[in-house]
Amino acid sequence: MNARSIVVLALILALLGAGLWYRRTFRDDARVMTSESLRPMVPADLNTTALDRIEISRPGSAAVILEKTDGSWRIPALGGVMASAQGVEHMLAAVGGLRGELRSSDPAVLRDFELESEQALGLVLHQGQTELAHLLFGKGDFRQVFVRAAGSSDVCVVPGTILGQLGAHGSSLSAQFWIDTNLLSVPATEVAELRLSTPTDEAILIRTTQVKGNTGNAASAWTLRQSRGKGLPLGQLEDIVPALARVSVFEAVPPGNALVSRLNTPTHRLEIRTPSRTLVLEAALHRDDILVRRADSSHVYRMHATVFRRLFPAPPNPAG
Structure with missing residues (x-):
């Protein structure tokens, strides 16, 4: 086998390997939603009605804080204006039912998935001083996005619609997304x-x-x-x-x-x-x-x- 044939064969093998990696990593949403390997992304006993503070953060952007006062969600950064109760409830329902398919447990690839803490979109749910859930969202789009729980290296893929429900449009977050209009x-x-x-x-x-x-x-x-x-x-x-x-x-x-x-x-x-x-x-x-x-x-x-x-x-x- 001459040198040219070896180069061509190596290129073909590299392309096949890349295709296999892509297929394993970016599968259709239908596969994500029907696989038996789906796992819940938040604790099964999470009571979203008991939450009183929500933090959504993204590197390079001011964090969005939502706080519940007297039964109503408000936005401190905007002087305590009312947040959209429907918007918050829909987001919490989506997070509570979020299930993902495991794609990796290797800490070495977290940066590739944009899931290092300094890269990721963060969501923290509080009840009083207790942190009940902390998720990090990394690389993704409207179809699917990679996510892991803080403190875990298990990377899962979930439907990308959750990004829109978190108000994660573009490169920055805005508290205005949450106002009651x-x-x-x-x-x-x-x-x-x-x-x-x-x-x-x-x-x-x-x-x-x-x-x-x-x-x-x-x-x-x-x-x-x-x-x-x-x-x-x-x-x-x-x-x-x-x-x-x-x-x-x-x-x-x-x-x-x-x-x-x-x-x-x-x-x-x-x-x-x-x-x-x-x-x-x-x-x-x-x-x-x-x-x-x-x-x-x-x-x-x-x-x-x-x-x-x-x-x-x-x-x-x-x-x-």
Whole structure:
């Protein structure tokens, strides 16, 4: 066998070896989900409802901390704003049910899997001062990701969807991923009165009850009283009512941000009265920012213009 044949044979063997390694390491998710070798990644007796602190960390990024206070998850880095209960619960359910297939137990290859502690995405679950679970997530994508428990060299592969549930999008973490974007929710049937104040208008929308004909059936109707400005039609005020079913925001403003002071003198105010409670929304415009908060809270958020315009309508431009 000449030298050229030996080189070709060596190349073929190397390619076959690489293919075998790839197949053993990066198998289809269907294999991961159906293999009898699947093992739980957290203790079987983990009670996620007892957790009161969650830490998610990634090298080069500020850690995200979630803390449970009085039964609600909050985000200390954003002044204690509410975290999305649904988002946290879904993530914990996914972690609690996380099962993986063993791929390696060799400590020497942890760096290859990006599972050294200084490389990996970390998740720590606490109850009080007790650490109940600590997982490290390494190389992976939306299909599958390698994971190990802290203190163990056993590397398993799990579905990559867990990364999205941890808010691990891109190279950095953001506490904003976890905020509760539902600032306010009032069913339309509960709204009895609205009081709107803007730089140009003040108006009151009152629900009244009218009896239809001889049937005796009662139906709701709205009455508009405008004390300042004359340009708001009844329909614009009525359109606010269904918009209150979900008042959404997209970002929390950290307490130290100078923008928070803009709401010391809000430019817009909406008072929502129901038979059992009164809620107030305050807003201020600053360049391209729309800032909003509930009057019973110090937490300030940014709001999209489309949502703002439904809550705080402006008079239509005069024809011509």
